[in-house]
Amino acid sequence: MRIGTAKENYIADEALFDTNVQRGWMIALIAALIALPFLSGQYAIYLVCLVLINIVSTTGLNILTGFTGLVSLGQAAFMGVGAYIVAIMEIHLGTPFLLNLIVAGFGAALVGIIVGLPSLRVKGLYLAIATIAASVILHFVFANWTSVTGGVSGLSMPPASFFGSELIQPDQVYWMIMPITVIMLFGAANLFRTRIGRAFIAIRDRDISAEVLGIRLLRYKLMSFAISSFYAGVAGGLWAYFFRVITPESFPLLMSIFFLAAIIVGGMGSILGGILGAVFMTMVPEVLKMMVGVLSPIWPDAVAVMSPVRIIVFGALIIFFLIFEPEGLAEIWRKIRRFFHLWPFKT
Amino acid sequence: MQTTEVSNLKAPPSPQAAERDILSVEGLSLSFGGVKALQHVSFNVKEGSVTSVIGPNGAGKTSLFNSISGFYTPNEGNVNFLGKNVNKVAPPDRAEMGMARTFQNIALFKGMTVLDNIKLGRHAHLKTNLLEALCYFGPARRTEEALRKEVEERIIDFLEIDHIRNSSVASLSYGLQKRVELARALAMQPKILLLDEPVAGMNREETEDMARFILDVKEEWGVTVLMVEHDMGLVMDISDHVVCINFGQVITEGLPHDVQAHPDVISAYLGSGDVATLRKKFKAGR
Numbered sequence: 001m002r003i004g005t006a007k008e009n010y011i012a013d014e015a016l017f018d019t020n021v022q023r024g025w026m027i028a029l030i031a032a033l034i035a036l037p038f039l040s041g042q043y044a045i046y047l048v049c050l051v052l053i054n055i056v057s058t059t060g061l062n063i064l065t066g067f068t069g070l071v072s073l074g075q076a077a078f079m080g081v082g083a084y085i086v087a088i089m090e091i092h093l094g095t096p097f098l099l100n101l102i103v104a105g106f107g108a109a110l111v112g113i114i115v116g117l118p119s120l121r122v123k124g125l126y127l128a129i130a131t132i133a134a135s136v137i138l139h140f141v142f143a144n145w146t147s148v149t150g151g152v153s154g155l156s157m158p159p160a161s162f163f164g165s166e167l168i169q170p171d172q173v174y175w176m177i178m179p180i181t182v183i184m185l186f187g188a189a190n191l192f193r194t195r196i197g198r199a200f201i202a203i204r205d206r207d208i209s210a211e212v213l214g215i216r217l218l219r220y221k222l223m224s225f226a227i228s229s230f231y232a233g234v235a236g237g238l239w240a241y242f243f244r245v246i247t248p249e250s251f252p253l254l255m256s257i258f259f260l261a262a263i264i265v266g267g268m269g270s271i272l273g274g275i276l277g278a279v280f281m282t283m284v285p286e287v288l289k290m291m292v293g294v295l296s297p298i299w300p301d302a303v304a305v306m307s308p309v310r311i312i313v314f315g316a317l318i319i320f321f322l323i324f325e326p327e328g329l330a331e332i333w334r335k336i337r338r339f340f341h342l343w344p345f346k347t
Numbered sequence: 348m349q350t351t352e353v354s355n356l357k358a359p360p361s362p363q364a365a366e367r368d369i370l371s372v373e374g375l376s377l378s379f380g381g382v383k384a385l386q387h388v389s390f391n392v393k394e395g396s397v398t399s400v401i402g403p404n405g406a407g408k409t410s411l412f413n414s415i416s417g418f419y420t421p422n423e424g425n426v427n428f429l430g431k432n433v434n435k436v437a438p439p440d441r442a443e444m445g446m447a448r449t450f451q452n453i454a455l456f457k458g459m460t461v462l463d464n465i466k467l468g469r470h471a472h473l474k475t476n477l478l479e480a481l482c483y484f485g486p487a488r489r490t491e492e493a494l495r496k497e498v499e500e501r502i503i504d505f506l507e508i509d510h511i512r513n514s515s516v517a518s519l520s521y522g523l524q525k526r527v528e529l530a531r532a533l534a535m536q537p538k539i540l541l542l543d544e545p546v547a548g549m550n551r552e553e554t555e556d557m558a559r560f561i562l563d564v565k566e567e568w569g570v571t572v573l574m575v576e577h578d579m580g581l582v583m584d585i586s587d588h589v590v591c592i593n594f595g596q597v598i599t600e601g602l603p604h605d606v607q608a609h610p611d612v613i614s615a616y617l618g619s620g621d622v623a624t625l626r627k628k629f630k631a632g633r
Binding site for chain 2: 011013014191195198199209210213214
């Protein structure tokens with residue numbers, strides 16, 4: 001039990017950040033995100049943008065798989081739907097980027113609902129296979145509907161414009177990606193403070209008794225698919241604005257596995273877990289690459305020899321974390337927090 | 348004790364209530380292949396009463412409950428709830444109509460705290476939509492505050508579980524988990540509460556607590572209770588009406604002490620001879 005956090009009303013006890021320390025850190029984080037482009041180089045911002053896009057998509061998958069218990073391997077394909085919608089709207093209509101992203105989200109949500117239809121009947125691995133089938137079909141559509149998607153050569157699109165100025169460099173696109181990511185994360189966190197989020201968790205834990213409690217399974221499963229794919233669609237749209245070239249190979253099945261790995265490493269059923277998982281999965285390979293780069297002046301063959309080793313180390317790290325903390329990075333974080341609650345006394 | 352039960356039946360909380368059957372089961376039959384789980388089961392549950400269904404293991408009590416709450420579709424017969432035939436009504440809609448139940452093997456949501464489990468019970472009566480949920484401020488926040496207040500002040504306080512409100516349900520003892528399940532069912536604002544073995548596996552003290560809660564639910568909350576229970580002491584003490592089932596058929600029903608004294612009930616529980624003769628007797632007699 002924590003001391004010094006007495007509440008005087010229920011609203012305070014239901015708050016997302018319930019202590020001043022938490023609120024302080026949150027403000028510090030937002031301030032850091034705002035200050036970042038002024039303090040660091042393009043490459044660092046490039047990486048942060050990539051992490052943020054992955055966070056949006058991972059959080060979407062976490063809502064579906066971590067919170068609702070429906071395993072999906074279609075997240076990358078839903079991102080593809082969003083990316084193509086944004087690209088097509090930007091090329092042919094030139095509508096504002098915010099509108100394009102919202103349409104991309106809804107478009108992906110619609111596809112997600114269709115893909116989610118079997119979920120009332122099939123669960124677990126069977127549903128995973130059904131979603132793989134969906135992603136294969138979508139890949140086929142991307143590659144062969146040449147008049148719309150440009151076929152295998154894909155689409156190149158103009159950059160987003162914001163009040164006349166074009167967002168080209170990472171530090172410009174950052175101002176589009178960062179606020180959207182923050183808003184979507186707050187949305188996801190809020191969702192689980194209300195009846196809809198509780199219904200999702202109930203379906204994950206015990207769908208039969210959820211039904212007796214008045215939760216309509218099909219409606220909520222499809223809603224979870226829709227929200228998850230909406231996040232994927234927006235993430236795909238951001239991805240499109242970030243890279244500006246979209247081909248059918250941009251969103252391979254491996255990318256879906258990447259997101260699934262991110263929520264498992266980060267912590268299923270935890271918003272923080274999705275964030276930490278996405279950061280881990282995106283940044284660790286980069287950090288390892290950097291370490292190899294540091295070695296190369298001393299050891300000229302480092303890049304050639306260490307590249308495969310890098311992948312092995314990455315895999316080993318994932319396995320290490322799974323064994324060391326099956327609940328994911330979010331649980332490690334909670335343990336650290338608990339340690340400092342009463343520090344220097346033992347909890 | 349017995350006299351008070353009888354007087355309860357004669358003078359329930361409101362005079363109108365005695366007239367009305369909140370739930371009636373008419374000629375319910377259910378079979379799984381060749382197994383006849385229920386055969387022409389009929390009985391009524393009076394509004395404001397505690398009605399118990401008893402019977403030996405495998406008699407069909409849980410099948411009966413599952414048919415009433417909508418998991419099983421009976422082959423024949425009707426379930427009427429609040430004067431309306433609910434045969435075609437899906438379980439979530441029955442929940443919204445005011446039918447709540449607990450399960451024999453606890454069905455709490457392990458990934459949630461006690462508080463969230465209880466709040467979940469109100470699901471069908473809350474109206475927060477997706478957009479409000481994502482924004483949280485405004486309607487969703489007001490709804491959650493009102494819900495929290497009621498859960499805290501009516502349910503958690505009533506069932507004496509305030510010390511565990513933020514614990515994960517997986518960490519609780521069996522008796523407490525049963526109590527949380529009751530709390531969740533109460534949060535559903537039920538008109539009838541179906542309790543499947545509410546005191547199974549509990550010690551004497553926990554059983555007494557649960558008996559007190561069930562009586563309070565009936566008297567203070569005005570909720571009708573239909574329960575399946577093996578603990579005869581509890582059934583005889585708190586029931587207004589007892590229905591005894593064996594081999595999927597109603598053997599007898601009536602006031603607790605009448606049912607207790609009925610020879611068929613005694614033979615069903617203690618056995619007279621082997622199962623084959625009993626079965627023969629039922630086929631011949633009924």
